[in-house]
Amino acid sequence: MLKEERHQVILNEVRIHNKVLLADIAEILKVSQDTVRRDIKELHDKNKLKRVHGGAISLGFNHYSYVNREIYSLEKKSRIAEKAVSLLKDGQVILLSGGTTNLEIARLIPPYLKITCFTPSLPIAMQLLPKPNIEIIVIGGKINKDSQIAVGGSPIGALAELKADICFLGVNSIHPVEGVTELYWEIVQVKKAMIKASKKVVVPSISEKINSEQRYKICGLDAVDLLITELDESDPQLEVYKQSIELL
Amino acid sequence: MLKEERHQVILNEVRIHNKVLLADIAEILKVSQDTVRRDIKELHDKNKLKRVHGGAISLGFNHYSYVNREIYSLEKKSRIAEKAVSLLKDGQVILLSGGTTNLEIARLIPPYLKITCFTPSLPIAMQLLPKPNIEIIVIGGKINKDSQIAVGGSPIGALAELKADICFLGVNSIHPVEGVTELYWEIVQVKKAMIKASKKVVVPSISEKINSEQRYKICGLDAVDLLITELDESDPQLEVYKQSIELL
DNA sequence: GAAATTCTTGCAATTTTTTGCAATTAAATT
DNA sequence: AATTTAATTGCAAAAAATTGCAAGAATTTC
Structure with missing residues (x-):
């Protein structure tokens, strides 16, 4: 599996769920957590997502969108x-x-x-x-x-x-x-x-x-x-x- | 086999699968991996696909960031x-x-x-x-x-x-x-x-x-x-x- | 504040890429 | 047609990258 593919899967998961757990991605992609960690780090540097302890979250995932989700x-x-x-x-x-x-x-x-x-x-x-x-x-x-x-x-x-x-x-x-x-x-x-x-x-x-x-x-x-x-x-x-x- | 033919095959594979592995293409085309690598490099320069470690990947794939027309x-x-x-x-x-x-x-x-x-x-x-x-x-x-x-x-x-x-x-x-x-x-x-x-x-x-x-x-x-x-x-x-x- | 989880770092095994080189093929020139 | 020139192709060795693992550091959680 190409690194680029993993990146796309990760971004897709983030897009859908607004967040991902490092362990989950590792499981989905069947690679070590280290690899996922490095991938997330790279995507973070490219400003495609926000890297956080334990995984990553969507960039647009702010207070506003969170509240909106609940209301509607x-x-x-x-x-x-x-x-x-x-x-x-x-x-x-x-x-x-x-x-x-x-x-x-x-x-x-x-x-x-x-x-x-x-x-x-x-x-x-x-x-x-x-x-x-x-x-x-x-x-x-x-x-x-x-x-x-x-x-x-x-x-x-x-x-x-x-x-x-x-x-x-x-x-x-x-x-x-x-x-x-x-x-x-x-x-x-x-x-x-x-x-x-x-x-x-x-x-x-x-x-x-x-x-x-x-x-x-x-x-x-x-x-x-x-x-x-x-x-x-x-x-x-x-x-x-x-x-x-x-x-x- | 003409270079152009190989390029067509590579682009077609990318179009169908959204990605190709360098080794697979070499196998399909019965040429050395070096040749495929050079082909992919060339197609990358022509902006027909994205060259990545281990192969190539479709361009539009991660076009999530939208083309911003001149705002100026x-x-x-x-x-x-x-x-x-x-x-x-x-x-x-x-x-x-x-x-x-x-x-x-x-x-x-x-x-x-x-x-x-x-x-x-x-x-x-x-x-x-x-x-x-x-x-x-x-x-x-x-x-x-x-x-x-x-x-x-x-x-x-x-x-x-x-x-x-x-x-x-x-x-x-x-x-x-x-x-x-x-x-x-x-x-x-x-x-x-x-x-x-x-x-x-x-x-x-x-x-x-x-x-x-x-x-x-x-x-x-x-x-x-x-x-x-x-x-x-x-x-x-x-x-x-x-x-x-x-x-x- | 202790336990659990996650992160960082260095390292080694593997894979991929780069580079220089020689052989072959194609194209251009005389 | 012969020669020169340029482009293409495959090979091999060195360089670079990717990946997983392990031990210690940092962070989170309760």
Whole structure:
């Protein structure tokens, strides 16, 4: 294994978890802790991460980002996104709707993965920009400012020509009877088109959104193939979903 | 076996695996490791891959630090953008290509102005998001990572249906004889479509770009209605443009 | 403040790179 | 066509780098 590869793995781990333990990296890379220590020292000198006793932490890991993570339940979303990203394979074509959980997925997609991402979401497209191996295709149209995604006839038309391997469908609410529901009519239309345009529909959702419902229906639970939450598989809240949906 | 052939093989291996070991390549090509080493050194000098101890690694891999466009001429761009924004009126439909000067225009558009902005540029769309009175329509498509705009057939098709009042055409180079030229072919195609889709073409350009030229031609000076620079109207550099173009 | 963990330093084994050199091949010149 | 010149390639020895280990120093943790 090249030194450069180790460096990339370390930086990737730091990017995802905001910190790494020296011992963990040594285990992952199957090299001695001394080697990892030297690697971290080097990356520290290059200002790619901050070396600390016992490992390293992300440069951007400051008080501000820490507080933010807590307030917006990003911690949960991050765990969900990690699971979601583990589904991805080289060569796939995926479809990402908007939302903060999907944004977190976009952030965590490893830079070496060669996939094609369709998205109507501006922040997600921006998030993907620096990843060299990812082909980004923005689904254009009138931008809904709340959700920051394209809506209207144009994206729906564009989606009609697509068949993606996986659609990560960010949802507002999911309910055992009402299915997946949404607050805005125009967003419902786009998400319906996204479901049609995909072989597999994956819903990444924090537990707060589970068992809630909104005004407009996107689809029933039968249209959803996989539900990803931060909860444990055995959690009683998830019991009702187990019948119709696979869980992760 | 020609050196060029070996180079192709090496680059291909790097492209596929993101890295190569010197010993592996020597084995594949049936040449000495020294030869491979020299090849890799050469390709490194040509900036086609990154030479590292034990082999080579793909370039874009750790491109996480993003290419910062020249922040220096921001002052000029700001002055140009101010002039450009003064052209805008309520109710207009405008078309913004990419580029930092146009991004500055987007930033300076007053929030009370009620206009519709079409753009294939992700950063510009993001910049416009918080302005409540501006309707944003993103022209979607495959994203060119350098320019961060959508390129290809999809945006060109979308533009064919549009007639905007003004197009702010960010340019790479403008020349009295060669006209407006660009470095990348796929961007040329989009910009041509943008010109067709607009009643009036405005080129905001810092003086450094004036009188330079690139490989591909977008249009002649006759297609440009207005040139905005930071220079004074009486500047001798602008003399040649006065005949065919209005200045601001 | 004692125990546990982590870090530093020096060292040796291994791997990789550099350098000079000679043999071969290709290109240019007469 | 023959000769010269330049470029390419492989080899070998020396230099440099990487890596893991161990012992003592420093830091953290309880």
